[in-house]
Amino acid sequence: MSAALDTRQANDGAIVVRGVTRSFGAFRALSNVSLQIPRGALCALIGPNGAGKTTLLSILATLDEEFDGDVFVDGVDVRAQPGLARRRIGFVPDHAPIYEGLDVRDFLTFFAHAAGLPPGARKKAVDDAIAFCGLESLAERSASKLSKGLTQRLCVARALLHRPSVLLLDEPASGLDPRARIDLKELLKRLARQGCSVLVSSHILTELGDFCDHVVVLEKGSVKAADRIDALFAEALHARPGEASPRHLTIEIRGEKGTDALEKAKAIALTVPGVRDVVGDGVLLQVVLPSTSLDSARLVRALVEGGVDVCSVVPEKKNLEALFLTVTKGEIA
Amino acid sequence: MSAMVRRTLSMMATLIVDNPVLIKDASLLLRRRLVAAIWLLVGCGLLLLMGGTYLASAPDNLRLWGTLHVPGGEMLTVLTGVLLAAVTFLLPALASTSLTSERESGTLPLLIASGLSPERLVVGKVAGIFTAAAPFFALTLPLFALCSVVLGVDIGDVALAGVGVVVHALTLCCVGVWASAVCDRTRSAALVAVMAALVPSALGAVPVFVSVVSVADDQQRIVVVGVVGLIIELVIGAAAVVGAWSVLAPQRAARAQPGRWLLVATLLGVPVVAAALLLCSGNDNLDVAVGVTLQVSALVVGVVALAPVITGRRLNTPTPARTALLAVIVGAVGLGLSSLGWPERMLESIPVGDVAAFFSVFAAVGGVAAFTGRWLKTPAVAFFLTAGVFIALFAVPAIIDEFVAGDPPLAFLNLAYVVDHANQPPVPTLLFYGALALVTLLCARGARRSA
The missing domain is CATH 3.40.50.300 (P-loop containing nucleotide triphosphate hydrolases)
Structure with a gap:
């Protein structure tokens, strides 16, 4: 050199x-x-x-x-x-x-x-x-x-x-x-x-x-x-080539725990184009979307039109801890 | 030429006058009440002593062995002697905290990362300590003036003694800073610094002590051997016990507090020393008996203390006990070797040349280690450095005395030499001190790299 x-x-x-x-x-x-x-x-x-x-x-x-x-x-x-x-x-x-x-x-x-x-x-x-x-x-x-x-x-x-x-x-x-x-x-x-x-x-x-x-x-x-x-x-989150990193949303819905409100919301979310993954827990819905805010808006609109009461939508912050664990394969000295 | 002078002056100003470490250290030290109290106490003690000496200045009261005849000369000798004793005890201990305290508090990396050059750092430390001692020296100025103006001592002798004290003090500051550069912890550095200052002094005093005993009358012998001899033997006996303890129970010795183990060692050493003195007390040739006891004690210390150095494995962890032990080793071995000829021939038969040659090897190794920073990280290297300083302090003045002045070696670090030998040029000795200060600074600079 x-x-x-x-x-x-x-x-x-x-x-x-x-x-x-x-x-x-x-x-x-x-x-x-x-x-x-x-x-x-x-x-x-x-x-x-x-x-x-x-x-x-x-x-x-x-x-x-x-x-x-x-x-x-x-x-x-x-x-x-x-x-x-x-x-x-x-x-x-x-x-x-x-x-x-x-x-x-x-x-x-x-x-x-x-x-x-x-x-x-x-x-x-x-x-x-x-x-x-x-x-x-x-x-x-x-x-x-x-x-x-x-x-x-x-x-x-x-x-x-x-x-x-x-x-x-x-x-x-x-x-x-x-x-x-x-x-x-x-x-x-x-x-x-x-x-x-x-x-x-x-x-x-x-x-x-x-x-x-x-x-x-x-x-x-x-x-x-x-x-x-x-x-x-x-x-780390396996973005597709040419795409920005996916967006994680936490959506709080209204409904009693154990009722079918969550299942209903999951089903609606999965019909929205672009949604990659949906996980339900109690009254919270964890959704993985492409990076654009348009996708988020489309998802919320679909949920509301489907009769789901949306209480809050919180985008997940970039979590360095999660990134660290992913990069280091979870090995902590 | 003038450009070179300007450049040199500018460099000196940057190093000494415009040195942030000097300003910071001196101001912090002078503001410390403990330091001020110590200087005041020593200064007042000195004033009282000198006053008493002046009041009792009849020549017969002070003249012990006929070496001093002038009252003013006696006063100057006492003054320089007390000053030297004070600075020999205080300055190395004070200076030994200089770099270790920075290291322990974590400020040393900041100083290095701030862009401060090693030269400015080390010179600033030495100058800071010396400046903090300046008020003490100022206290003694009237006493020097008294010797010259009132007692009629030649102004040249007074100036020479004053310069000697200052150079000596500066050298001790260098020794203290050097110890703080090679040791990790303050208490280790304090032990090494004080040992480095005191052991050579004790060693240098032994030939004088023996020569004094050899010419003293019976009554004087009893006083000298009973008091001074006991102190010397106690120190050596304590060192022997510490050495043995460190070898036999290194873990325990390492855990013990320095003050405590010194106390224990001294208490254990007393019976040994007392027994040795009792054995010798019936001997007509008391001076010979003292010499033999010194020699045997020193050799025992040397052999016992050398064991962990030779085995090496026990030096992996620097502890106060081992650091102090290392500091004692060279002095003890040197004492043993150099005293080989004492009992029969006393001062004249000390194999100065042999001792000097033997120690020069250590000095060379220590010097090489000092200039290569990467070797300075192990206690073994610190040992060689300690050895180097001891040897420089011990052997070189002897060589100077022998080859330049043509006299037998006297107590170095004893400016009575300068005062009493005013008819001989003391320049070589003063030059030696200057060179020693320089070498010590370079050692400290090299050691700082390992901080």
Whole structure:
């Protein structure tokens, strides 16, 4: 492979990993991992415990040089030019380490200084990061006395000080309450809208599915899947060639449990063109349809015209957990 | 030329003056009440001691063996001695937390990922500790001035002693940061750092101690052998017991708290040492008896402590006990080997050249390991590094003394050497300390890669 091609490929994505293997003694944490995450993507890195997520993030964050293969972040070879790569990367580790005795502003100023920002730019960078993460009212408060959610936001602010083009987060939502998780999610979405590529690992798969557009599934040190979430859903749910992923609807009907209302509704649904599968459970009807909303409308109209009282129609969210189990064949370490 | 100077100055400014780690560490340390209290306590103790010394400055009160004749000189010797003792105990322990605390709290990866260069990180740590100690040194300035202005000590000697203390303190900061770079945990690092600072001091003091005993009168011998000898023997006896315990019951030794096992080891060591002293007490040649006891104890420690190193398998898990054990090993073996000729010929017959050659091999291995980061992940390598530092501290000054000054080796880390030998240029010794600080920094930089 020519050097020119290498460079072109390296520049293609925010993160390009090729044939990376990392061993700890006899244990192989990563085995020939290759993946590419496009610029501006909000990518979920999922996998069971021990799958190699933290190892991969450590390599991407230039904290681990003992690996085989090539890793480029924003076009920079992390092993050949770790200093340059660090200027492009913001890293938030799996727990939020804080120095005791420093307030929020001092903490950020220290890291702005450590990142090599000139004295004039430090204050602006710190102010911008504080404002972006909504920490204005806490700037003078001791960093070690913040709640876990606020500490996590402070760590994101720290990672954003030097305006990185790629943000790496290792289990950022673990231990956070629902409010803090929502705040963090909104923060990451805003970052992605501003063009920052984000790679976030987490065990809380349902939440990642809400806002990530790409996913990398790791299992036992190997990549099981790496693509757009839509594409993976389509593949996992056996979409027909050329079609988008099918839509799952949950329809609540009126009627007593055990009556023939459900059987009637199932029979009507199966007559609607395009309906692939119908499962009944109590007063709920699970229907698999082609992707278009026209099919949904046609189904509801057929049910109503057939005398079925439709109480609610809820499209099923893209369930990353289901996708993960499908991709990993249900094997969880 | 001027461009090169500008570049060098700019590099120095980036490394030292404009160093975020220095600013952060120094400000946090200076704000810590415990650190301030320690410095204040030691400083006040020093002031009291110096005041007392000044009030009782009749030459006869202080002159023990006729080596010091000038009251001012005595004052300067006491001042530098107490200062050295204080910084030797405090600075390595303080510096040993520098990188391990970052590692334990999880902030070390952040520092590395933030783009901070290894040089700035390590230099910032050393300079931060040193800056935190600056108020303490400032407290002693009036005392140095007292020696020169009031007591009439030559200003050159005073300046030399001051510079020596500062260089020595800086070296100890480097040793502490080095220990924190090679150890995973703070308490292991603290043990290694303190051992690295104290064991060579004790080793260096032994020849002086023996030489003092050999020229002292009977009354002085009783005092010196009874007090100093007992302390030295206790330390060696305790080390022997710890070594034996670690070999015989490694799991138990590993679980024990450092303070507790030191206490137990000392308590167990007392009867051994007392028995040895009792056996020697009837000997007319008390100095010979002391030398023999030292030699036997040291060899026992060396042999016992070397067993787990040779077998290797027990070093897989670094624990405070084993880390401390490793730190003791080289010192003990060195003591045993170097004391081979003491009983008969005392100081003159120490096989300095042989000892230096033997230890130089360890130093070379330790140096190679230090410069290749990937070797620094095992306790065995930490052992070689520890050995390297010990050897550098122990053997090199002896070589310098022998070949440059033409004198028998004296206690290194003992600036009485500098003060008492003002007629000889102490530059080689100071240069050695500077070089040692540099090598230690490089070791720490290499070790940091394994963080």
